[in-house]
Amino acid sequence: MDRALIDRLAAAPAAHRGVVVATDLGSGERTWIENGSAAGPVTVDGAILAAAAAAQRDDKSQTVETGDGRRLFLHVFNPPLRLMVVGAVHIAQSLAPMAALAGYAVTVIDPRGSFATADRFPGINLTDDWPDEALAALKPDSRTAVVTLTHDPKLDDPALHSALRSGCFYVGSLGSRRTHASRVERLKQAGFDDPQIGRIHGPIGLDIGAKSPSEIALAIMAEITATLRRPQAAAA
């Protein structure tokens, strides 16, 4: 292994890019695959590029065989999964630790000082910045889920604007069908079109009959998971 590879990988998560490193298990040579193109001494064809893209999407490193009989190890280096929660409310108190257990780096955003406290969210990143400023700093990417829980358009809407302009894989917004309908109207006024608005999961969460804040958090976490792992099924 070439030392330069480690230095390059160390820089990759910071840039929030996903990378697949293909290693020839015979020679030890490597090729760097990023955004569908390959650079390096290991020759990869379209089938391998497709396998690398699938491995990256599934977050699953694997060994594949090439058409000419070489074995390549496709090592996936994805940016960390992240969850950004707007609203340090009761549901967030359950959702944040659940998401952390599921492997997400969680940030809870609430500019109302008494909500986002370390007492209520032990071990969770907290910020009291306004949601749009907080999201601008956190830069949601394709491995990020954004959830708004405040019901308050002053807080939820700026977050939704930022989330819909980002490449985040999941956007969910708490509220009844009626709340969601008026939210959709406001977003249209703000210039968002139907496909953009359609990305928002609202009412939020899988329909499991959740009642308590913790159950609603579970429904949200399940929906985030389904969207991450089975994007087609979740959209259907």
Add this chain to the structure above:
Amino acid sequence: MAADAENLMPSSEEVLGRAAAWQDSGKAVAIATVVNTWGSSPRPVGSQLAVSGAQEMIGSVSGGCIEGAVVAEAQEVIRSGAPRLLEFGVADEDAWAVGLACGGRIEVFVERLD
């Protein structure tokens, strides 16, 4: 979170970071990576273990069952510079005298950090 079981194992980034630090301090380093698993295996594909020429190690390629054998192989790889592909499994009693208690089989790629 402290409760996150994954955090008990250092990430690939941490393993490679430590490997780079060892190299910076003048030590030879080998890196072992799980590249294939069959059946149940304690650590997923992509898990890494870095070994220094001074026998230090960070990371894991199994629950501890085969680390000793991998560390020994790593010293050979550090000397020769040629990568090796190792296979471990329950049926493997003769070659290594180590195996996976869980009944799985894994392939581990060991290479020198240059």
